[in-house]
Amino acid sequence: MDSKAVHIFLRSLCVAVLCLLYYWIGYELDRTSFWLLFTLYTTAFSASYYLMQSGIKLNYLIALSFGLKLIFLFAVPELSQDFYRFIWDGMLTVKGYNPYLHLPVELMTTTEFNSESFNVLLYDKMGELSANNYSTYPPVAQLFYSLSYAIGGNNLLLNIIILRLINLVAELGILYVGLKILEQLKFPKVRILYFILNPLVILESTFSLHFEVVMLAFLALSLLYLYRSQLHLSAIGLAGAVAAKLMPLMFLPLLFSFFNKKGTVFNTQQLRRFFSFCIVSLISLVIAYSWLWDSELLSKNLATLSLYFSSFEFNASIYYVLRWIGYQWKDYNMIGLFGKVGSIVSLGYIVYLSLRYKKISFRTLLQHMLWASTLYYLFSTTVHPWYLMLPLFLGVFTKFNYMVVWSWLVFLSYAAYANANFEENSWLIALEYGILASIIVFEVLLKKKLFLGRSSSRVDKVDS
Incomplete structure (x- = not known):
């Protein structure tokens, strides 16, 4: 058998294996079977990576990625139960109740x-x-949840299918806009496969119905308009992303140095562009929330978000180290303190990146966004696998690939569901973050890339 025939056989085998694995996960597997799940997930990663490196045309791999997603069309999510709350919120809205x-x-x-x-x-x-x-x-997420229930009513599977189709449309948007951004950056278009063919995205978005891809579709639009200097459209896009998932709000300060087109800091043009962007984003957010606005909304939202930082723990890294130190020091869980410390450190780093440089390029802005989101999750008390879709997406537009490795390792966190008490395996968490730290050290420090902003010169020219 000649080498060409071998390659064709291996490619066909990988496609068949991926179809079989995703069907198995979607329709047959229970999430309590952790080691089987992780084995299938690792195999899917290996097969996907081989196909990316095998010389198959990009268009064929794009078609394959969406074909694989369609395998889950009629599957009831097993890895996460969050979608039941999505449908519940949609049901409340349709019945005239405010879900907040x-x-x-x-x-x-x-x-x-x-x-x-x-x-x-x-x-x-x-x-x-x-x-x-x-x-x-x-509110953007709530809008789609209510749309799902308005069409699907009390039919669970129909609600699931509608939510899944919404996510698939969002991924088509990410694909279209993402390819345009890669073209502008002069990066290989094949890098978009690190996102759309990634098993993490296929399982957590298409299968489990998490709406990160809706947020990323808006964020991608915002970035494309930003590159084109269409600032108001970019601001509306960012507001749409925040109105789908709150996380992109952290990127707003990073735009300050990007808006500087002169050599001096805090010049009039820079301030005008930045505050104009912020005002348009704020107005757009107010409009997005207006249809569900109530005097109690803010207090109840903040109460739940505060609980998130002070009570919830899952698959954390630096926070777990701080928690252990807290137990040695005070003999109790100091999550209330260390949860806030992580947020303060992340905010401080974002402010640092925002003010360190007089001006930065679009490419450097994307790197800063990647580092900011990475650091945030490294200090976070809770890191569910689907959270990583944000930095994974941003990594597509940089030269860093550590997020691809993390998107594989993060599935080790599903070991917690293998027991009735949902107890995490500390050794697996240590393995996850130990490997991740090694990859980051290799890819960033040893390659002398950006870390704490060192890849840019003090005055970095803005892309035209």
């Missing part, structure tokens, strides 16, 4: 809600944690 103001546990004490079997199903499946907390999903 009502706890599921309270509504289920009323006959209107506990008398319907579909409501009982959603409530029982969403989990105790979700049922006892107010919704914090932003």
Whole structure:
């Protein structure tokens, strides 16, 4: 058998294996079977990487990635139960209730809600944690949740299919805009496959229905308009991203040095461009929230978000080290303190990047966004696998590939679901972050790339 025939056989085998693996995960596998899940996930990663390196045309691999996603079209998510809350929120909106103001546990004490079997199903499946907390999903997400329920009604599978199709449309947007950004940056277009063919994105977006891809579609538009100097459209795009998921709000300060077109810092043009961008973004956000606005919305949202930083723990890295130190020092969990410390460090780093340089290029801005989001999650108390879609997407537009490795390693966190008490495996978490740290050291420090902003000169020319 000649080498060409061998390559064709291996490519065909990889495609067949991916189809089989994704069908198995989507329709047959229970998330409690961790080692089987991680083995299948690792195999999917290996097969996808081989196909990317095998010389197949980009268009064929793009078609393959969406074909693989369609395997999950009729699958009920198994890896996460969050989608039950998505549908619940959509149901509330359609029925005239504000999803930000009502706890599921309270509504289920009323006959209107506990008398319907579909409501009982959603409530029982969403989990105790979700049922006892107010919704914090932003208004763009709520709009799509309500659209899903308006069409799907009390049909669970139909709601799932609609949410899945929304995510697929968002990924098509990411693909289209992402390729244009790569073209402007003169990066190989094949890098878009690090996102759309990535098993993390396929499983956490298409299968589990997490709406990070909707947020990223808006963020991609914002970045493209920013590159084209269409600042108001870029600001609206960023507001759309924040109104889908709150995380992109952290990038706003990073634009300050990007808007500087002169040699002096804090010049009039720079300040005018930055504040104009902020004002348009703010107005757009106010409009986005207006259809669900209530005087109690802010207080209840902040209460739940505060709880997130002071009570929730999952797959953390630096925070777990600080927590251990806290136990040795005070003999109790100091999450209330260390959760805030992580946020302060992340904010401080973002401000540092925003003010260190007089002006930066578009490419450097993307690097800063990648580093800011990476540091945020390294200090975060909670790092669910789907959270990493944001820095993974940003990494596509830089020369750094450590996020691809992390998107594989993060599935080690699913070991927590292998036991009834959802106890995390400290050794696996240490392995995850140990390997990640090694990759970052190799890719950044040894290659002398950007770390704490050192890859840019003090005055970096802005791309035209």
